[in-house]
Amino acid sequence: MTKRSEAHEMIQQQVVYEHGVQKRRLAVVLNTNQQLIGTLLLKFNDRSPNKCEMGYSFDPKEWNKGYGSETIQMTLKAVREQLNIQQVHAWCRKDNAASAHILQKNGFQLQPQLEFPESFLYIRIL
DSSP states (O other): OOSSHHHHHHTOOOEEEEETTTEEEEEEETTTTTOEEEEEEEETTTTTTTTEEEEEEOOOGGSSHHHHHHHHHHHHHHHHHOOOEEEEEEEETTTTTHHHHHHTTTTTTEEEOOTTEEEEEEEEOO
């Protein structure tokens, strides 16, 4: 996303279920004023009920403020406690060093993969 309007559009399509895969797009808002600062995507596959995939995107004006780590920590806690998820996958473009750092800092381990050569795959066991 490059514009806030794109984030609003994504959030309006909050839950999509196709071919055994559910995608939930959630808003990331500031506690203080409910301002939209990003989005969170959770993807669940019926064939792997104890796993999920997550992705996030933040307004560049909100980078380096700790919101990425806070969002990841809250998400990991919620999927573990509420959905019994035991493994979380997260993709990160290889040119996005900041996102890779956030994932590593939050206990995700880099995994070898050939599916998306331009991206890293990180996995966290809960």
